[in-house]
Amino acid sequence: MSPSHGDQPERALPYPDDQRAAVYRVIAERRDVRQGFLPDPVPDDVLARLLAAAHQAPSVGFSQPWDFIVITDRAQRERVAALARRNRDQYAAGLPAARARAFGALKVESILDTPVNLAVTCDPTRGGRHTLGRHSQPETAGFSSVLAISNLWLAARAEGLGVGWVSFFGPRDLAAELGLPAHLEVVAYLCLGYVREFGSEPELAATGWARRRPVSWAVHAGEFGRRGLPGSGPVRLLDEVVAAIGPLDDEAMAAARERQDRMTKPRGSLGVLEDVSVRLAGLAGQCPPPLPEPVAVAVFAGDHGVHAQGVSPWPQEVTAQMVANFLAGGAVVNAFAAQAGAEVVVVDAGVAADLEPASGLLPRKVARGTADFTRGPAMTREQAVTALTAGIEVARDLVAAGNRCLVTGDMGIANTTSSAALICAFTGSSPVVVTGPGAGADAAGQARKVEAVRQGLALHRPDPADPVGVLAALGGFEHAALAGFILAGAALRVPVILDGVIAGAAALAAAAIAPDAVAACLAGHRSTEPGHAATLGYLKLRPLIDLDLRLGEGTGALLALPLVQSAARALRDVATFDSAGVSDKKA
Numbered sequence: 001m002s003p004s005h006g007d008q009p010e011r012a013l014p015y016p017d018d019q020r021a022a023v024y025r026v027i028a029e030r031r032d033v034r035q036g037f038l039p040d041p042v043p044d045d046v047l048a049r050l051l052a053a054a055h056q057a058p059s060v061g062f063s064q065p066w067d068f069i070v071i072t073d074r075a076q077r078e079r080v081a082a083l084a085r086r087n088r089d090q091y092a093a094g095l096p097a098a099r100a101r102a103f104g105a106l107k108v109e110s111i112l113d114t115p116v117n118l119a120v121t122c123d124p125t126r127g128g129r130h131t132l133g134r135h136s137q138p139e140t141a142g143f144s145s146v147l148a149i150s151n152l153w154l155a156a157r158a159e160g161l162g163v164g165w166v167s168f169f170g171p172r173d174l175a176a177e178l179g180l181p182a183h184l185e186v187v188a189y190l191c192l193g194y195v196r197e198f199g200s201e202p203e204l205a206a207t208g209w210a211r212r213r214p215v216s217w218a219v220h221a222g223e224f225g226r227r228g229l230p231g232s233g234p235v236r237l238l239d240e241v242v243a244a245i246g247p248l249d250d251e252a253m254a255a256a257r258e259r260q261d262r263m264t265k266p267r268g269s270l271g272v273l274e275d276v277s278v279r280l281a282g283l284a285g286q287c288p289p290p291l292p293e294p295v296a297v298a299v300f301a302g303d304h305g306v307h308a309q310g311v312s313p314w315p316q317e318v319t320a321q322m323v324a325n326f327l328a329g330g331a332v333v334n335a336f337a338a339q340a341g342a343e344v345v346v347v348d349a350g351v352a353a354d355l356e357p358a359s360g361l362l363p364r365k366v367a368r369g370t371a372d373f374t375r376g377p378a379m380t381r382e383q384a385v386t387a388l389t390a391g392i393e394v395a396r397d398l399v400a401a402g403n404r405c406l407v408t409g410d411m412g413i414a415n416t417t418s419s420a421a422l423i424c425a426f427t428g429s430s431p432v433v434v435t436g437p438g439a440g441a442d443a444a445g446q447a448r449k450v451e452a453v454r455q456g457l458a459l460h461r462p463d464p465a466d467p468v469g470v471l472a473a474l475g476g477f478e479h480a481a482l483a484g485f486i487l488a489g490a491a492l493r494v495p496v497i498l499d500g501v502i503a504g505a506a507a508l509a510a511a512a513i514a515p516d517a518v519a520a521c522l523a524g525h526r527s528t529e530p531g532h533a534a535t536l537g538y539l540k541l542r543p544l545i546d547l548d549l550r551l552g553e554g555t556g557a558l559l560a561l562p563l564v565q566s567a568a569r570a571l572r573d574v575a576t577f578d579s580a581g582v583s584d585k586k587a
């Protein structure tokens, strides 16, 4: 075949159409297989073909660092399976509740269900010190072994053989169990066997554990962040997300209302929770809506130049110290998240200190704190867009990782001052009405906050019709990132439970960017900070709880999480008068 593309010259293709299609098909239909293996043995000649395919993989400096250990002995496989089980139990013990439940139903290894196991190793020393390419990137040795695995995986698919990759081992434990020479690393442990059928999508996607990210999220034109597939031009993530935000689905909402009225309870007796369930249905576009779990709370942290105006009794270092506390699991947000079964993710949106890499920390620092908004803009417009984009990406990644509910969290010494300024800018409220004591400012401190907000408003004359400009003038990096987080939740039609005044200020920005974004938001609670009530009133959001909280971090929203989940659960589980044979009230 010789296709021509526009004014491109006709090009003879090296393989006929059907063969080319088969290559793409095998790539698309390759699966990691964990269940449904047949007991049939794998003939030696088939296995030899697979290993020969693996052995044709590219390798750094042509070093061919792989070896393949073919394991069929039952006793040996049982010992390896025991290692995997121990690791599995440890992993399960560290999961938040909803994840742990889902994980319990997942199969993660088929060591004993398959007739052949393969350990694939890497010798990072093979070929000596001048191995071309590895001299500068030692990790390319391991990459090369992975490419061999990929070849084998694809060839196995073509042969009708399922492959499952098991990494539930400490690599040293597995190497010791296999009696490997000390210079070899285990790269993979694979389980191979014939299967009746291959799933049409990855098992982890079919079970809702995680979703496939669209390819357009992964392709950048020339520089990271300039997203766009070849031929479609660069798309600004913010524009793309805003374009995807729409109103709630009327049909699903009507179905939810109608179902609430038929449920075995007096009509309207679940009060506000009925509205919550209707909104969840409208957001999901289906009735009943999916349960809002698993859940992730993203704590966005940033520092504020306005701290210099004496607006907080706390030193600025506390932001970074609390980030460390969140990561160590020692803060109230961790306790409430553990109770509610949510995962805590901490995002460095703009902490003034350098933070060490840590599990659970997403390094998305736009700058080391904002500038003092009483003297000039807190950030540039470009920085505001960068922070918005960071928030969008965090939300997208958490949803792709399988979360079905997002919770906002925040940390930033002085961020109630910035929040008050944003609330004034977006709602037209007066600084003295919406500026509160925050994390414990005394009367004099509160007066300084009001003055700082007044100065900021006078200096920047923010225009609520230019929300990015308002964020740049008066916001914090965590506010801008939270606004992006809310927008992305709305675009992906995942509920976003808002915490207190900082999330509220960010939601005002999100609403100014895309008014329909508010439909995805549920107000977790009402903070005692006065600006919060003004914000909720402006956004027409009713807080689910009102417990005089003023901590932030996501704590109030996490307390509301079981209410939101119960609202969805009721709509899903409660019988109707007709289904349960219960007599309805006389009309």
Ligand SMILES: Cc1cc2nc3c(=O)[nH]c(=O)nc-3n(C[C@H](O)[C@H](O)[C@H](O)COP(=O)(O)O)c2cc1C
Residues within 6 Å of the ligand: 030, 031, 032, 033, 034, 107, 108, 109, 165, 166, 167, 168, 201, 202, 203, 204
């Ligand atoms: C490096 C690597 C390690 C993996 N480890 C495991 C594992 O320990 N247990 C498991 O169930 N799946 C494991 N997998 C399989 C992935 O979960 C699977 O590839 C992914 O869900 C995508 O599904 P698909 O391969 O069917 O497209 C691993 C995959 C890779 C590439």
